[in-house]
Amino acid sequence: MNPFVIVLLVLLGLVLAIGLWYISTMNALRRLEVKVEEADSGIDVALTKRFDALSKLVGATKGYAKHEAELFEKVTKWRKGLPDQLSMEQKQEFQSRLNEVQSGINVAVENYPDLKADKVFINLQNSINEVEEHLQAARRLYNSNVSTINQRIVTFPTSIVAGMIALAKKEFFEADTEKRADVEVSF
């Protein structure tokens, strides 16, 4: 066979292999991106549930924790829940505000053993605790997915494809550990 044809075939093979690798890597990165987006919406769902549960708790403890009720009304920027298209930083801020209100209520009701023993209050606390667990699970799942995609984005040769499709590193959802400890409900 003509050496020129051989070189041409080898070159064509190389281009084809690179093309296939590019497509598969791009698809893998897109899939990971979708997983991050899904986990992100999981956080939104959990935050909304937490907001709803906390609204009920604030309503039930209004008479005992007036300050917290006011705080909830004033401080919570998004009184009707979580708006769409929030940045991760804004979501973290939203969570911090909810934590503040929750820990305030926990401290306030310490002085009211009757309220603490009330079945409705206990149920509300239990549901808040469950919602909080879901929020933490959503946060961990999101961070795990972000960690995976970020590793791929910075690792050579995947970083080349990530750069070509303008895929940037994703932001982690940081846990506000101090505040999180405050809202833990003891059993």
Place this chain on the structure above:
Amino acid sequence: MDALKPYQETKKAAEKKILIGGPLAVLAVALFLLVGLNSQVIQILAGIIFLAGVILIIIGSVAFSKMVRTFKTTFLKEKIGEWVENGVYEPNRGLALNEVYQCEFMRHADRFHAEDYIRGSLDGVQFEMCDIKLEERRVEHTKNGTRTYYVPFFTGQFYAVDFNKNFNGALQVLETERPRSKRPFKKIKMESVKFNKIYKTYTTNDHTAFYLITPQMMERMMKIEQDHPGNIGFAFIDNKMYLAIDNNRSLLEVQMFRPLDERRIEAFKDDFKLIQDVIHELKLNQNIFKEIA
């Protein structure tokens, strides 16, 4: 312990018979091979001695088995009632095979055996457990024909524990690979590299895996794996936690020529350590996992 005495005596008598019968049979064979080949009288004598030996072994073994049955159905039954709240012990039955398959990580068996069924609760957590043995059939084609035999692939204990936490989908945490199933399980990685090295996590819902396996739960699962030799598998499906440990041993077994004393009874009590550890380490005794009345 006075209550043990009758069993110890029966056991001793049965073992004595076997101890006499065994050497007698050996002696008969030796006699036949060494001096009996040319003498019909010696052959008859060896035959009689052999028969006597075998009869003694059979009588001893039957007496031993009978003693074990009585020991389990009376003495152990009572003890388990003390060790486990509302404890029910049925030595001759176990969980059904379809109950074992509920965990969805057990390979399908060609032959199944279950015994030493126990039901009760520890710290208010309901559980069921039993010894199980799963075997697969192998067929070997040789010049002399076809030979079918069974090879055990799981010998250990199976537990079904109440797990009253609402979650979507199913989750499995296993030391080994899982078999294929209809449910679309997928392998996921948790945050802990150490945990991922020990266990493989399979779930139908990523969120459920992260919801049920908290970082603390991961630590405790690793501790359970460290404290209990054998291959461990956990499954969380429909308000139940299934636990299987392939440790090649059988619980609550009385062995011949091994003392049946208080230490042995304590060892039987230790057989509940795994389920106790699981309930305590995974904090299943906390209200969040218990059924709300």
